[in-house]
Amino acid sequence: MQTVKMVISGAVNSGKTEFIKTISEIEVVSTERRATDDTSKVKDKTTVAMDFGRIAIGNDLVLHLFGTPGQKRFDFMWEILSEGMLGLIILVDSTRPETFRETNRIIDFFVSYRDTPYVIAANKQDRPNAWSPDELRLALRQPPHVKVVPCVAVDRESVKSVLLDLLYTILERSNEEG
Amino acid sequence: MPLVGNIQDFGLSDFLYLVDRGYKTGCLYLNREDEQAVLFFDKGRLIYASPHEHETLSDVLMRIGSVSSPEVTQSMPPVQLQSALQPHVEEYVYTLFGWGEGEFLFEHGQKPNADAPILPTPIPVENLIMEGVRRIDEWGRIKDRIPSTDLIPRFLERPSEKAKGVKLSPEEWRVFARINGKDSLATVAQSTGLSEFDVCRVVYGFLTAGLVEVVKRQRIQAETRSAAGSGSGLRRSLVSRIIARIEKM
Numbered sequence: 001m002q003t004v005k006m007v008i009s010g011a012v013n014s015g016k017t018e019f020i021k022t023i024s025e026i027e028v029v030s031t032e033r034r035a036t037d038d039t040s041k042v043k044d045k046t047t048v049a050m051d052f053g054r055i056a057i058g059n060d061l062v063l064h065l066f067g068t069p070g071q072k073r074f075d076f077m078w079e080i081l082s083e084g085m086l087g088l089i090i091l092v093d094s095t096r097p098e099t100f101r102e103t104n105r106i107i108d109f110f111v112s113y114r115d116t117p118y119v120i121a122a123n124k125q126d127r128p129n130a131w132s133p134d135e136l137r138l139a140l141r142q143p144p145h146v147k148v149v150p151c152v153a154v155d156r157e158s159v160k161s162v163l164l165d166l167l168y169t170i171l172e173r174s175n176e177e178g
Numbered sequence: 179m180p181l182v183g184n185i186q187d188f189g190l191s192d193f194l195y196l197v198d199r200g201y202k203t204g205c206l207y208l209n210r211e212d213e214q215a216v217l218f219f220d221k222g223r224l225i226y227a228s229p230h231e232h233e234t235l236s237d238v239l240m241r242i243g244s245v246s247s248p249e250v251t252q253s254m255p256p257v258q259l260q261s262a263l264q265p266h267v268e269e270y271v272y273t274l275f276g277w278g279e280g281e282f283l284f285e286h287g288q289k290p291n292a293d294a295p296i297l298p299t300p301i302p303v304e305n306l307i308m309e310g311v312r313r314i315d316e317w318g319r320i321k322d323r324i325p326s327t328d329l330i331p332r333f334l335e336r337p338s339e340k341a342k343g344v345k346l347s348p349e350e351w352r353v354f355a356r357i358n359g360k361d362s363l364a365t366v367a368q369s370t371g372l373s374e375f376d377v378c379r380v381v382y383g384f385l386t387a388g389l390v391e392v393v394k395r396q397r398i399q400a401e402t403r404s405a406a407g408s409g410s411g412l413r414r415s416l417v418s419r420i421i422a423r424i425e426k427m
Contacts (some may be wrong), residue, residue, distance in 0.1 A: 004416065057423045061416070086417075096181030099383070100192075101322070112393060115400035131181060137198040139188065141388065143334070160424055167421045174414050 010091030024053025210280030223300030
């Protein structure tokens with residue numbers, strides 16, 4: 001059985017757990033604990049280890065989805081999680097500009113070591129005060145070739161669309177490399 | 179829908195970059211304690227900035243001593259008006275870079291009143307960002323975006339074209355000329371004879387104005403490997419199978 005891995009990352013409360021829950025075929029393995037640091041100001045419980053979801057592609061192939069912990073003190077997990085990943089989805093809470101700087105730090109971390117294909121999912125687009133994907137691209141200073149796509153992590157079609165955007169990005173990159 | 183946020187988390191330079199690259203038209207309101215600032219933009223360029231939203235052209239010209247009576251403002255040629263208003267507006271905007279906290283609200287499409295002190299020629303914001311950032315000498319803020327001198331600065335798209343709109347000092351040109359996408363900030367400091375702090379401060383300005391990015395050496399190596407096709411190689415058929423599966427879900 002071959003497995004491929006995608007990593008879902010983003011700042012605290014960006015919607016990583018919801019995103020994986022919405023698309024995974026298995027009950028998401030999530031290690032939630034009562035937050036003990038500044039995170040508690042945003043949410044009572046947060047993912048301190050990681051989320052894990054799974055989609056069977058066929059009898060011989062499985063897609064694993066790993067959500068990274070949002071809290072800074074678990075940064076060391078990111079490098080382990082990013083080993084051998086096929087692609088990366090960065091979730092951003094489009095309603096909270098105070099998390100954009102942290103989001104940039106996360107993008108820098110993952111992209112600075114590996115030339116991994118990634119897309120940015122502008123989550124919570126159903127909220128009235130959400131920044132648009134175009135505004136987020138500028139706020140996060142992403143170049144035009146990086147896809148910044150709208151997302152509502154609790155909506156299955158929206159999550160599918162983000163995953164497909166990433167997969168097409170990987171495919172395009174793969175074609176360019178020959 | 180207005181864009182709202184906190185200056186501490188998303189500073190004025192970040193916002194000016196967004197306005198510039200997004201060719202935004204509208205009004206940016208800044209508030210902190212009992213102070214307020216209003217900046218109007220037209221297609222990404224600044225046309226008016228003031229602590230008072232409803233100030234008129236004659237109010238401003240009289241305040242800064244350019245005219246002695248409101249009647250004179252009517253007949254003022256645009257060139258003269260520009261030279262009277264622009265330094266005043268620029269200096270005011272530079273003071274706003276010092277606001278470490280407060281709130282912002284950007285109202286799309288909002289335009290100033292017809293009698294507002296609108297600049298005949300809108301000001302490009304890249305220069306405002308560069309000068310505003312020049313006045314920042316806090317290592318802490320610079321470190322936030324340049325955490326190490328091992329990082330390598332490299333140009334973003336078409337640097338010479340972008341740099342045309344920005345007035346660089348001789349010291350900034352010395353650094354600019356040595357950015358080659360290979361040498362680290364520490365190396366640039368050695369070759370220019372400037373201190374690492376000065377090089378980082380200059381590069382922070384370039385970064386903020388969107389002229390350069392700073393990357394780790396590993397990233398450049400990974401890109402080189404990828405461009406040479408020597409990486410692990412992504413299996414197209416495998417990705418195509420996953421796409422087909424997701425589409426059916």
